[in-house]
Amino acid sequence: MRSIRFFLIASILAVITLCNFVAALQGYRASLEEAEQLFDRQLYQTVELITNLHTGHFESRLPHQGDLAYQVWHNDKLVALSSASLTTPITDFSPGFGHANFDGYRWRTLVHYDNTHDNWVIAAERTDLRYMLAESVITQAVLPILLGIPLAGLLIWLIVSRGLKPLRDLSGQLKNKQANDLTPVEIPELKSELAQVYHSINALMRRLGTALDREKRFTADAAHELRTPISALKVQLHNLREELPAENQAFAELEAGVERMQHLVEQLLSLYRSTPEEFSRNFTHLNLYQLAQDVIATQHDDFEKKQQVLELEGEECLVEGDPFALATLLQNLLSNANKYTPEGGSVRVTAEPVGNHVCLKVEDSGPGIAPTDYGKVFERFQRLNRKREVAATQGCGLGLTIVRHIADLHHARASIAPSSFDSGAAFIILFKKAEENEHR
Amino acid sequence: MLLNSVVLILQEILEAALLVSVLMAFTRVINLRVYWLAGGIGLGCIGSLILSLNMVTISEWFDYVGQEVVNASLQFAITLVLALLTLLYSLKTPATLKWLPFCMTLAVACSLTREGSEIFIYIEGVLSQPPHIRPTLTGSGIGAGIGISVGVLLYYGLLGLPQHWIIYSCLLLLAIIAGNMSAQAAVLLIQADWLSSSIVLWNSSNWLPENSIPGHLLYALIGYEATPSLLQGLAYGAGILSVLMAWSLGRICNKATP
Numbered sequence: 209m210r211s212i213r214f215f216l217i218a219s220i221l222a223v224i225t226l227c228n229f230v231a232a233l234q235g236y237r238a239s240l241e242e243a244e245q246l247f248d249r250q251l252y253q254t255v256e257l258i259t260n261l262h263t264g265h266f267e268s269r270l271p272h273q274g275d276l277a278y279q280v281w282h283n284d285k286l287v288a289l290s291s292a293s294l295t296t297p298i299t300d301f302s303p304g305f306g307h308a309n310f311d312g313y314r315w316r317t318l319v320h321y322d323n324t325h326d327n328w329v330i331a332a333e334r335t336d337l338r339y340m341l342a343e344s345v346i347t348q349a350v351l352p353i354l355l356g357i358p359l360a361g362l363l364i365w366l367i368v369s370r371g372l373k374p375l376r377d378l379s380g381q382l383k384n385k386q387a388n389d390l391t392p393v394e395i396p397e398l399k400s401e402l403a404q405v406y407h408s409i410n411a412l413m414r415r416l417g418t419a420l421d422r423e424k425r426f427t428a429d430a431a432h433e434l435r436t437p438i439s440a441l442k443v444q445l446h447n448l449r450e451e452l453p454a455e456n457q458a459f460a461e462l463e464a465g466v467e468r469m470q471h472l473v474e475q476l477l478s479l480y481r482s483t484p485e486e487f488s489r490n491f492t493h494l495n496l497y498q499l500a501q502d503v504i505a506t507q508h509d510d511f512e513k514k515q516q517v518l519e520l521e522g523e524e525c526l527v528e529g530d531p532f533a534l535a536t537l538l539q540n541l542l543s544n545a546n547k548y549t550p551e552g553g554s555v556r557v558t559a560e561p562v563g564n565h566v567c568l569k570v571e572d573s574g575p576g577i578a579p580t581d582y583g584k585v586f587e588r589f590q591r592l593n594r595k596r597e598v599a600a601t602q603g604c605g606l607g608l609t610i611v612r613h614i615a616d617l618h619h620a621r622a623s624i625a626p627s628s629f630d631s632g633a634a635f636i637i638l639f640k641k642a643e644e645n646e647h648r
Numbered sequence: 649m650l651l652n653s654v655v656l657i658l659q660e661i662l663e664a665a666l667l668v669s670v671l672m673a674f675t676r677v678i679n680l681r682v683y684w685l686a687g688g689i690g691l692g693c694i695g696s697l698i699l700s701l702n703m704v705t706i707s708e709w710f711d712y713v714g715q716e717v718v719n720a721s722l723q724f725a726i727t728l729v730l731a732l733l734t735l736l737y738s739l740k741t742p743a744t745l746k747w748l749p750f751c752m753t754l755a756v757a758c759s760l761t762r763e764g765s766e767i768f769i770y771i772e773g774v775l776s777q778p779p780h781i782r783p784t785l786t787g788s789g790i791g792a793g794i795g796i797s798v799g800v801l802l803y804y805g806l807l808g809l810p811q812h813w814i815i816y817s818c819l820l821l822l823a824i825i826a827g828n829m830s831a832q833a834a835v836l837l838i839q840a841d842w843l844s845s846s847i848v849l850w851n852s853s854n855w856l857p858e859n860s861i862p863g864h865l866l867y868a869l870i871g872y873e874a875t876p877s878l879l880q881g882l883a884y885g886a887g888i889l890s891v892l893m894a895w896s897l898g899r900i901c902n903k904a905t906p
């Protein structure tokens with residue numbers, strides 16, 4: 209993920225560096241040219257001084273300097289010279305600035321003809337020393353620009369961080385919001401650039417809150433309104449059974465239809481209760497093995513009816529969770545196993561610690577599920593075309609979706625594998641183990 | 649000294665920064681992690697240290713043209729790796745895509761080894777002359793700053809393009825870099841007398857001298873030469889074609905696979 213802050217800091221710093229350094233280079237070149245002209249003017253003054261000093265034919269009165277050489281020629285005779293200079297002309301007798309090489313260096317030369325005394329004055333300065341002197345002065349001016357870049361970087365970082373603070377605050381508030389917290393976002397100092405985002409988010413929160421409230425009311429009303437007539441229907445069915453012969457086909461189908469409707473309503477309510485938005489996190493430490501025992505006890509009759517062997521294996525294992533939700537999870541898994549296991553088949557429930565986890569496994573000896581369908585099993589209203597002998601089994605396709613939701617709420621992982629029986633499926637829920645000392 | 653240092657360091661840094669920026673933008677657009685960059689930089693630094701510390705010995709190889717041959721080999725290696733990278737990317741299979749970070753690490757390591765060793769040798773030489781230390785280091789800092797800044801702006805500039813243009817722009821720039829590397833390698837081999845210099849293709853010294861600042865910049869960016877030889881031109885074209893053909897070949901194979 210790309211960071212706006214990093215982008216701003218890096219690109220602003222790059223632009224500043226580029227502009228400053230190119231400007232510094234331009235300044236450096238211009239300053240070098242200026243220094244060159246300054247040195248030339250200085251050389252010219254030196255030549256003027258030598259010209260004025262050498263009005264007669266006498267020796268040099270100038271003190272010797274290593275970076276300066278001069279000669280005074282009169283009628284092709286060398287009449288004055290610095291000790292560093294040659295005894296032959298340093299350069300041609302053509303007035304003006306030029307360059308010459310001697311003494312192992314390159315020199316800047318100036319030739320001047322003094323027509324009053326018929327003297328040729330030649331002065332020369334070492335170019336490397338002139339260049340080094342100029343560069344040393346100019347580098348002093350350029351260096352602070354270079355050293356200023358880290359400081360500029362630090363300041364840019366602080367300013368950009370300060371500038372992005374409202375965005376960071378907004379992002380932090382959204383991140384820290386609970387799943388069911390739909391209260392408006394509060395920004396103490398609203399910036400104009402964020403006003404639209406802020407208003408849009410709060411409007412969305414309001415709309416979402418209203419929609420959820422409506423859904424909540426609808427579900428509560430529907431639960432109430434549907435349960436009552438279904439109960440009444442069941443009473444009427446019970447009465448009707450007394451009046452009709454036992455093998456009446458239409459009555460049997462009607463009874464199955466009402467059972468299915470009641471099951472569907474109960475499952476819809478369970479699903480609603482277990483969605484993350486509405487789930488109340490009353491997590492406690494509980495023994496999953498004990499819970500499995502309790503749930504098996506309540507559902508044992510269903511297995512008896514189909515003469516199925518129901519086993520419970522494992523040992524005491526602690527998880528952190530909501531007892532009601534976990535009981536619903538187990539009921540759904542057991543109900544699923546009961547439905548899809550043929551008469552006389554086997555179902556095994558295992559609850560045991562595995563490393564840092566607790567594994568809850570419900571295996572059946574039914575026809576099983578093709579591995580290609582594993583991904584679809586937990587989807588809503590998904591009823592796989594399993595080659596069950598129990599094709600007539602009633603279900604609404606929500607049971608395993610509820611299992612997955614409850615597992616997610618407990619940060620557990622739900623998966624499917626082949627069962628350890630000759631055929632069948634194993635539903636495995638892997639919980640994080642609760643610390644025993646916390647429990648005590 | 650300051651200006652010389654700027655030109656030399658800028659030229660070296662710019663070449664490496666260009667490659668790194670394009671590869672980083674390429675990495676972003678194909679949703680890979682940029683961890684390979686750390687490996688490339690680490691290997692490049694180690695390689696450049698080894699190369700610069702042993703340059704005296706290396707330069708005596710192959711009848712005293714070892715430095716040219718080693719540098720040319722590194723540049724040819726970059727060209728080949730870039731062509732391979734393009735081929736692996738254009739094949740677009742999980743088996744080929746997993747090799748992309750390795751190729752990018754190798755390309756950056758080769759580039760940094762060559763550029764870094766030249767910088768080390770230059771700085772080491774200057775440090776033995778105290779009067780030149782300050783202007784040289786200042787110039788090196790300025791050159792490095794400009795080179796890295798151009799790299800950063802190029803990276804964000806590429807990422808600012810429309811999504812479908814980024815990949816084509818990266819491939820085009822990789823082709824130019826491959827051409828540049830290939831041409832520079834040919835020049836080094838001509839200098840080493842391993843290849844014979846041939847006909848000069850053109851002479852643009854009057855319009856844009858090589859030793860001017862724009863000339864140096866263009867050399868680093870696209871391998872500009874005022875008087876390129878025919879062989880150099882052919883090497884440049886071959887470098888560009890290697891990347892473009894790898895791209896086409898990969899796409900053809902990809903389409904042919906049912």
